[in-house]
Amino acid sequence: MKAEPVKDEDESKGRRLKGGDAQKLTMAEVAKYVGVSAMTVSRAFRQDASVSEETRKRIMEAVDALGYVLDLSAGSLSSRRSGFIAALVPSINNSNFSDTARGITDALENTGLQLLLGYTDYSAEKEEKLIEAMLRRRPEGIILTGGSHTDRARRMLDKAGIPVVETWEIPEEPINHVVGFSNSEAMSLLVRALASQGYRRFGYIGGTTARDTRGSQRRSGFLKTVEELGLGPGRAISFGVPPITMEQGGQAVVSLLERWPDTEVVLCVSDLSAFGAIMECKRRGMRVPEDIAIAGFGDYEISSICYPSITTINVDCYGIGRQAAARLLDALQDGGEASADEITLTGYRVVLRESTERGAR
Amino acid sequence: MKAEPVKDEDESKGRRLKGGDAQKLTMAEVAKYVGVSAMTVSRAFRQDASVSEETRKRIMEAVDALGYVLDLSAGSLSSRRSGFIAALVPSINNSNFSDTARGITDALENTGLQLLLGYTDYSAEKEEKLIEAMLRRRPEGIILTGGSHTDRARRMLDKAGIPVVETWEIPEEPINHVVGFSNSEAMSLLVRALASQGYRRFGYIGGTTARDTRGSQRRSGFLKTVEELGLGPGRAISFGVPPITMEQGGQAVVSLLERWPDTEVVLCVSDLSAFGAIMECKRRGMRVPEDIAIAGFGDYEISSICYPSITTINVDCYGIGRQAAARLLDALQDGGEASADEITLTGYRVVLRESTERGAR
DNA sequence: GGGCAAGATGATATCGATAACAATCTGAAG
DNA sequence: CTTCAGATTGTTATCGATATCATCTTGCCC
Structure with a gap:
């Protein structure tokens, strides 16, 4: 794309030495080299600014x-304008959240924001702690x-004076955007879908701790709906601290079935624990x-591949x-007033799969 | 930890307005408020610096x-010193690499580096592109x-004059640290382990593209070793662009078995494709x-949970x-001269599990 | 009491780019 | 030929913290 000058040999020799020559290369020096001002x-470096094509090319x-590499910190x-935005997720080793991170990255492409x-x-x-660390970089x-x-x-977020977006749930007291x-x-939708297939005795695996508010909300949605359908009380057990691992899902389903052996269907706080539960059942010779029957939440890739494939809630x-x-x-464009305090609802849908298939029973 | 002053009500009111008051809060203003200089x-803000306890407390x-929130960009x-280091991984939605990222983050804790x-x-x-974007922030x-x-x-990395660590493989021409x-x-080790269990007809799933050099290396390790053991030629098929998904693993095993129906064991470039392959086999009524027999690479969590559990190479x-x-x-401490150009070898080991259990045959 | 080290604090220059405004140039319109 | 808008480039001040050196205490020792 750019003109390719001489690919000189000496560019690549003697570089193992730390920081040899480039340490102090600055925009002013590039300017002197070309014979223009640093400002030019x-x-x-910016597309919009008015510089003649000829000059830009030479530069x-x-x-x-x-x-030379631009120094953004200066x-x-x-x-x-720091040129980046911050995002905090509970865990990077979770494909739901890494998908969200990917969505953010993709949306930021070509905006000059990192x-x-x-x-x-x-x-x-x-x-x-992380919020403070982030704010120190003035996202x-x-x-x-x-x-x-x-x-x-x-308080820190309020003071910062930057747009804040809360995601993945609907907070009672939103800070700003949601x-x-x-x-x-x-979760309620999933319960109803399964109830309409004839399931009656519902179990649930997943914690209540304040650590995972989304998990707690799913749990309460489960309990409430089972109650409303006259199928209560729901049989719920907690396990470990979030995030519940696949392994804990396996342990949990065992406890649950020991306590309530006639349970027909088990809903799990996430597909990961559902997967663990299914595999443990199969290992013990039970058929799913x-x-x-077992269902999850989140529609991770694993759930469509797994045999039996896992009934779940697909989240965007x-x-x-x-x-x-x-x-x-x-x-950032509008000055932030326009759409603040509006809630953007994202879709979800029940995905019925083999792990709760009714005919087989 | 810090003294808790008055938790005044008015701190939290009227904050929905973007950027109201804090926009210009600077260290100098904090200094004036306390009656010291900005330098103090x-x-x-730094633990090491010499400030009297009394003054620090007031500040x-x-x-x-x-x-006030410190402004690191200034x-x-x-x-x-930018206060951060950059890391590039092929994919965040891959628990192997997110484990590596976690390792980095943990090691950086309390170093002041982000x-x-x-x-x-x-x-x-x-x-x-990413390297350039990163270097602009002067990691x-x-x-x-x-x-x-x-x-x-x-070239950019050479010029940057900062330590560079290449990970996850052993480059032919290392830039700096490895x-x-x-x-x-x-992969060779895995082949030998399985051969010593009696397996003879080996298949392989995974690409050769330059995109995934680690994948290519595993593949060539496979082919070479099968050859060396006198079991060649290995039956290898490629599939899609990296990373090979679970689903592609399933498709690939089908093609492979169509082409070489008498294959005894299939090694996959990663546990994810192995998982996909196993599930597809089970769905088609084959027993694993x-x-x-099917094995993977990477020892993802899924492999120990899956039924059958998956034989694999555990990587640290x-x-x-x-x-x-x-x-x-x-x-960064030594000035970088000390350990450069040494290669730190990390461990790996074969983990034999149900998916290649020999007795069952 | 003098001398001096260690501790605490302040004053000033500076990091490297960019905002804001000024200056210059070009060409077209009048 | 003059004028002026628009394009191009330059000059200077500045962003907000920190490096560096200077200053001022304090206390201890001989």
């Missing part, structure tokens, strides 16, 4: 030749998972769904990311 | 009261996955391992991250 070099050749100080990602490990304290916006934050975190869905209603994880980033970008 | 405030109270300009993570989607071009070090980079990327293992030898993903970060930290 600065302009050449870019010099940049290539010298191996630029962001004077322009007062994503700074952090993971909170489902802990509000860690989240608070232009921040995307959070969930609506449960420490007081100090809320892109999410009701975990409780989604003939002996016990990637879309949550994209839309959260879009809301942020809007807010 | 700056010192109070921190003021910081709390005013809601600080890094003058101190010439991780800036990017994902290359297995593309060298995307990697080049103090950078961790890469693999040893295959574009020329321009190498923390990894031989994917080829690891009785009718066909988390350790790769920790050690890469440790090498970086060392280099």
